Amino acid sequence: MNRITKLCVFSLVLFFSMAVVAQTKFVGAENSNIRYEGRVNLANKFAPMMAFPGTRVTACFTGTSIAVQMKPNSGYFMVGVDGKDYRKIHFGERDSVIRIASGLPEGRHIIELMLATEEYQEQAEFYGFIIDDNAELLDMGKDNRHSIEYIGDSMTCGYGTEAADGTVKYDPSNSNFFYTYAANVSRELDLRTTVVARSGIGVYRNYNGNINGDEGAMPHWYDYTLIYDDSQLWNTAGNIPEVLCIALGTNDFSTTGCNVDLFRENYEKFVRHLRSLYPSTKIIMLSGCMLGGESLASQNAALDAIYTTLRGEGDENIYRFDFTQQTGDLGFGADLHPSKAQHRKMANELIPYLCEITGWKLK
Numbered sequence: 001m002n003r004i005t006k007l008c009v010f011s012l013v014l015f016f017s018m019a020v021v022a023q024t025k026f027v028g029a030e031n032s033n034i035r036y037e038g039r040v041n042l043a044n045k046f047a048p049m050m051a052f053p054g055t056r057v058t059a060c061f062t063g064t065s066i067a068v069q070m071k072p073n074s075g076y077f078m079v080g081v082d083g084k085d086y087r088k089i090h091f092g093e094r095d096s097v098i099r100i101a102s103g104l105p106e107g108r109h110i111i112e113l114m115l116a117t118e119e120y121q122e123q124a125e126f127y128g129f130i131i132d133d134n135a136e137l138l139d140m141g142k143d144n145r146h147s148i149e150y151i152g153d154s155m156t157c158g159y160g161t162e163a164a165d166g167t168v169k170y171d172p173s174n175s176n177f178f179y180t181y182a183a184n185v186s187r188e189l190d191l192r193t194t195v196v197a198r199s200g201i202g203v204y205r206n207y208n209g210n211i212n213g214d215e216g217a218m219p220h221w222y223d224y225t226l227i228y229d230d231s232q233l234w235n236t237a238g239n240i241p242e243v244l245c246i247a248l249g250t251n252d253f254s255t256t257g258c259n260v261d262l263f264r265e266n267y268e269k270f271v272r273h274l275r276s277l278y279p280s281t282k283i284i285m286l287s288g289c290m291l292g293g294e295s296l297a298s299q300n301a302a303l304d305a306i307y308t309t310l311r312g313e314g315d316e317n318i319y320r321f322d323f324t325q326q327t328g329d330l331g332f333g334a335d336l337h338p339s340k341a342q343h344r345k346m347a348n349e350l351i352p353y354l355c356e357i358t359g360w361k362l363k
Helices: 003-022 181-189 260-277 293-312 340-358
Strands: 024-028 035-037 056-062 066-070 075-081 084-091 097-101 108-115 124-132 147-152 192-197 224-226 229-233 243-247 282-287 318-322
Touching: 035 192, 056 124, 066 075, 066 108, 075 097, 084 097, 097 108, 108 124, 147 181, 181 192, 181 340, 243 260, 243 340, 260 282, 260 293, 282 293, 282 340, 293 318, 318 340
Parallel strands: 147 192, 147 243, 243 282, 282 318
Antiparallel strands: 024 124, 035 056, 056 108, 066 097, 066 124, 075 084, 075 108, 224 229
């Protein structure tokens, strides 16, 4: 190929590349038609930050294609268009733009982007969408869905849900909130969802923590928008859930040395704090599926005692619920955490109970 031919080819490639760019436009994160769900730090409206799995970004758009722009190293997300074909994508150190869909029929479409893993170290940052040049984001209208919040640990985060079996070690690549009991419940009941969860966290001590307690347990971080980031308090008054599920305790009892009295004292103190924030919310104290034996008995006895105390004081919106313990018959996720099938079973147990106490209906 001679020099002139090469130049012509290069010019054609450049022309078509510029044509493709010209056919699209960027819509920034500050656009009022973008809906954020869960705890998002909006201090910088051009780069909202999120850390908790299950946090969502949703938009209604026109046109035939859409891409997402994030800060590199923002982690793993589940993404779907028009409520189907969900898949897991990853924003690594060199990834900032990922094409989600192309060749869509003309008309209105809904894109949903959900943080699949814990991003408390890097903190995911959303920059915006890239859509067809003649397309736009549309007003999604008022969100009239019922609301729920999940406070939890690795079980709620979806730790290792995609691992082949319990011998596999944890990695963000094999973890996914999308398959958790919480995500399944929210999909089945079409709930507006907030997740405040961190693997290894407890009520008074974290995994293998100090018998006298850890300063970095959940009660310390709950009032902040993002965990391990004290730069912004969460607007609890503007985000009151109808139902709040607490799934904590596994890490407090996970290794020897748990002080049951301190566990009960701190758990009750935390529930009272939540009640001060949410006077009419139905608060459900859950026991997870991972503990067994004396640890499970001690945890449940403490939760039952708290329930009895608060009910005795007239709190009619405090509840207790126990998941069936995992046996391995449904497999395990990484490090013996619940498998996808176990999470599905847990959701099937919790959904009827939620419907019973709220009157909610399946979608």
